[in-house]
Every structure is written in C-alpha cells, then in structure tokens.
Amino acid sequence: MLGAGPAGAVVAMVLGRRGVRVLVVDDGRQKAFSGGETLPGASRPILGGLGLTDVLDRTPTLPCTGSRSAWGSDELAMRPGIMSAYGAGLHIDRPAFDTHLRVASLRSGASALKGRLSKVDRDDRGWIACVGSDGGQITVKCQWVFDCSGRRSIFARAVGAVRRAADKQVAVVAVAERSGHDDDLATTTESVSEGWWYSAQLPRDRRVFMLFTDGDLLTNSGARSIERFVALGRQTRHISELMATYEFGRIPPTVVLADSSSLDAAAGPGWLAVGDAAASMDPLASTGIIDALKSGRMAAEVLLGSGVRLEDYSRAILERYSQNLRLRSRYHWMEKRWSGSDFWRRRRIPFV
Ligand SMILES: Cc1cc2nc3c(=O)[nH]c(=O)nc-3n(C[C@H](O)[C@H](O)[C@H](O)COP(=O)(O)OP(=O)(O)OC[C@H]3O[C@@H](n4cnc5c(N)ncnc54)[C@H](O)[C@@H]3O)c2cc1C
Known part of the structure; x- marks a missing residue:
C-alpha cells in the first residue's frame, strides 16, 4: 500500500x-x-x-x-445541510x-x-x-x-x-485565527473574475480561506503573498465580511493542486x-x-x-x-458574469 x-x-x-x-x-x-x-x-x-x-x-x-454560494449572482443563496437526506x-x-x-x-x-x-x-x-x-x-x-x-x-x-x-486549477489556502465573534457554521462560496473563494470555520477557533484559480493566472494575481491574498479577499462582497473577525499572521498561503x-x-x-x-x-x-x-x-x-x-x-x-x-461543467455555465476573464472563458466549453 x-x-x-x-x-x-x-x-x-x-x-x-x-x-x-x-x-x-x-x-x-x-x-x-x-x-x-x-x-x-x-x-x-x-x-x-x-x-x-x-x-x-x-x-x-x-x-x-449548510452551504451558501454567490455564484452567477452577487446574492448569497443558502442550501441548509438538513435538506440533505443524511443531515x-x-x-x-x-x-x-x-x-x-x-x-x-x-x-x-x-x-x-x-x-x-x-x-x-x-x-x-x-x-x-x-x-x-x-x-x-x-x-x-x-x-x-x-x-x-x-x-x-x-x-x-x-x-x-x-x-x-x-484544467490547471490550484487552491491558495490560508488558515486564520479568530479574533472576534463568529457564529457562522455554513460554508461560503463566492465566484470572482479570477476564480472562486471558499471559506469554512474550523474547530479550535480557526477559519480556512481558499482562492481557487488557474496555476498560470496566479502570478498576475499575486495571491501567493499573504498581504495580497487578504487584499483580494477584502475586495469580495461576502468573503470580506468573514475575514473581518480573523487574523492572518505572516505565514504565506499554501498553494496546492486542485485540478480535476x-x-x-x-x-x-x-x-x-x-x-x-x-x-x-x-x-x-x-x-x-x-x-x-x-x-x-x-x-x-x-x-x-x-x-x-x-x-x-x-x-x-x-x-x-x-x-x-x-x-x-453545469456549475461553470451558471456563472456568466466575467466573459472576458481567462478562468471563466476556459470553463465555457460544453461537456457532453
Ligand atoms: C484545496 C482542497 C480542498 C478540498 N476540500 C475538500 C472538502 O472540503 N471535502 C472533501 O471531502 N474533500 C476535499 N478535498 C479533497 C480531499 O482532500 C481528497 O480527495 C482526499 O484527501 C483524498 O484522499 P486520498 O487518501 O486519496 O489522498 P491523500 O489524502 O492525498 O493521501 C495521500 C497520502 O500519500 C502519501 N504519499 C504521497 N506521495 C508519496 C510517496 N511518494 N511515498 C509515500 N507516500 C506518499 C501522502 O503523504 C499522503 O499521506 C479538497 C482538496 C483540495 C485540494
């Protein structure tokens, strides 16, 4: 093994x-x-x-x-976990x-x-x-x-x-320490022009933030540095609110392969x-x-x-x-807002 x-x-x-x-x-x-x-x-x-x-x-x-996502629209849509057959x-x-x-x-x-x-x-x-x-x-x-x-x-x-x-998708991952109140136990996904963000609370007063993008688009975004990663998160509508009560420290985010x-x-x-x-x-x-x-x-x-x-x-x-x-592929087609972005253009290929 x-x-x-x-x-x-x-x-x-x-x-x-x-x-x-x-x-x-x-x-x-x-x-x-x-x-x-x-x-x-x-x-x-x-x-x-x-x-x-x-x-x-x-x-x-x-x-x-549950899971909440702002995908194809600015508004967050909630899917409660209890709607799953398994709770x-x-x-x-x-x-x-x-x-x-x-x-x-x-x-x-x-x-x-x-x-x-x-x-x-x-x-x-x-x-x-x-x-x-x-x-x-x-x-x-x-x-x-x-x-x-x-x-x-x-x-x-x-x-x-x-x-x-x-695809060439990677995830830029940072874990932050809680510095204020956070009773949000859902996952949050928010699409942006360069890819999509994800965040979830973790046990022991931490929260994970991830930016999913393509490996070759990372250099332009600068998201490998923690300062730029946080700055990009703060430009979002919903992830920025979750970042407000967390401290990121100085450790650079980790970049991991997240392709299909x-x-x-x-x-x-x-x-x-x-x-x-x-x-x-x-x-x-x-x-x-x-x-x-x-x-x-x-x-x-x-x-x-x-x-x-x-x-x-x-x-x-x-x-x-x-x-x-x-x-x-169906999920990618739901996001129509950034037709000029490389990340979304690459994903608008019909899959049969
Ligand atoms: C950014 C990101 C977020 C994710 N979020 C979720 C999520 O929320 N929920 C979910 O269900 N899944 C999630 N996944 C997927 C999930 O983490 C993986 O599908 C899961 O870990 C697969 O388990 P595995 O045992 O196949 O491989 P792994 O967990 O990768 O284990 C592989 C093992 O092999 C060892 N190994 C590797 N190379 C060698 C070598 N040469 N010699 C000896 N040992 C070696 C490694 O050290 C490791 O212990 C996520 C993945 C990514 C990238």
Whole structure:
C-alpha cells in the first residue's frame, strides 16, 4: 500500500481485518494545511458501514449548517445541510481525522513503514519496490500494490499509467485565527473574475480561506503573498465580511493542486489506484474524502474476490469521474458574469 490518507487507511483496514498481510508505506511528511476539511452528512453511513463511527467521535468537529454560494449572482443563496437526506455535515480537524483512520488500519493488523517509493520492478512472483526510509533503502516484495498516493499517482505513473488533467486549477489556502465573534457554521462560496473563494470555520477557533484559480493566472494575481491574498479577499462582497473577525499572521498561503484529473486506467495487473490517485474531482463538490473511503472499500473487495473484477473497478471509478466533470461543467455555465476573464472563458466549453 502506498499512501496512508483516507483511501490507503480504508484499504489497509478492510484487508487487515480479513487477515491479509498489509504494509502501508507513507512518506509521513508534515503537511502545511492543504485543504479537505468539510465532510458531507453522507459520510456518516459510509463510516458506519466500515465500523469507523468512533473516528468521528474522536475527531474535533463543528457542525456544518449548510452551504451558501454567490455564484452567477452577487446574492448569497443558502442550501441548509438538513435538506440533505443524511443531515448536516461536519467541519473536521483534518490531520486528527486522518490520524484516527490510520490508527484504525493499524489496529486491524496492517504494518506501517515511513518512507518514499524510489523504484519499482516486477518479476514472475510479483512486485519489487525500493523504499527510501530513515533506515536507508528497503526492498519490499509484494503481490499487489494499492496506489493511494494522492493526485500524483506515484506508483501508477511509474508503471506506465497516464494521468490527464481537465484544467490547471490550484487552491491558495490560508488558515486564520479568530479574533472576534463568529457564529457562522455554513460554508461560503463566492465566484470572482479570477476564480472562486471558499471559506469554512474550523474547530479550535480557526477559519480556512481558499482562492481557487488557474496555476498560470496566479502570478498576475499575486495571491501567493499573504498581504495580497487578504487584499483580494477584502475586495469580495461576502468573503470580506468573514475575514473581518480573523487574523492572518505572516505565514504565506499554501498553494496546492486542485485540478480535476484522472488516470487513463484505475487498475492494471497486480495494482489498483485508489482515491485521488485514481481520479481527483474538483473540490467544488466537497466529495473527495467520501470518494476516497468508498473507492478504498471497493478496491479491497477486488483483492478479496467479492465479485468486483479489476476492470469493473476501473470502469466504475472513471464513470464517476466523468459524471463529476459533467456536473462541474453545469456549475461553470451558471456563472456568466466575467466573459472576458481567462478562468471563466476556459470553463465555457460544453461537456457532453
Ligand atoms: C484545496 C482542497 C480542498 C478540498 N476540500 C475538500 C472538502 O472540503 N471535502 C472533501 O471531502 N474533500 C476535499 N478535498 C479533497 C480531499 O482532500 C481528497 O480527495 C482526499 O484527501 C483524498 O484522499 P486520498 O487518501 O486519496 O489522498 P491523500 O489524502 O492525498 O493521501 C495521500 C497520502 O500519500 C502519501 N504519499 C504521497 N506521495 C508519496 C510517496 N511518494 N511515498 C509515500 N507516500 C506518499 C501522502 O503523504 C499522503 O499521506 C479538497 C482538496 C483540495 C485540494
């Protein structure tokens, strides 16, 4: 198993519980905040079905009362969380959530190795992977590899799979500390000429602000500096109000890849790509974590011989990705205000 995010943790846990010997290799890098902190209500039955309800009990959370967006218009439209069939969502402490998922995978019998994949070969008995770790190079032999390494699909690309991106979107992410009153527990999305903003309150008196734009448009906007990032936020109608009771400090915002991209095939002989490593959806949908949990379970079922074949798995992942691209395209067409902007012009391509 390569990668111990939500996808890797679930595959390791499901297989471990069924007595399969699993080694999870993760680089264990301390990541600056990189996004992914709102869980839709639909996550509850998924986590419950995996026997992981306690992960939510142990993770610091705030209720998410709904989503509001000023998209295609200046006015904010509210969609209350309770209108979802699964009830309100949650704002989670993401590092804590990921840690509790990893602990669950270790409890199920999986082993863990901190290191990075440096080379992979195959012989007639299976895979031979070289992992660079604190203890030097370690050779790992295994029959199956689950690539759960996130958007870079480290293993799948090393064995020849091709990753294609539908856009160049990145997110500029800053977390601010609360300095005044804030009882707003909804998520807020606001489109602007250079892309769109997102903000949500986080546990422990913090709030995340993100500007989504295209990587090549970032330089002109200057949003990599915290001063310019805050200045751009203050030019908006709604995000600016949320910024008013927060302090940003001096740490520059983090820039992370936030494109829609997928592999040309999500599996091959002896390997499967899972979660973002197989296909990553636009964060606009806020479904990345539950997609990672669901695909993790399905990938484990392939190996356990529960009736899901390798090609069915790959097809299901890529169909879901195409559906998501169609839905995203409909959202982009709703925004008609900035026909001269590169960001929106690039997104006015009909998707069939
Ligand atoms: C800006 C932004 C905002 C988002 N907001 C939301 C949201 O609100 N709600 C939501 O549900 N989703 C959101 N997402 C998506 C969500 O975060 C991802 O879909 C989810 O993290 C996918 O989980 P994963 O396990 O597939 O990959 P990851 O969480 O990326 O985990 C991959 C793991 O692999 C490890 N790894 C990588 N390379 C190597 C290597 N070479 N060797 C060893 N280990 C390696 C990494 O360290 C990491 O631990 C957002 C994404 C972005 C970019």
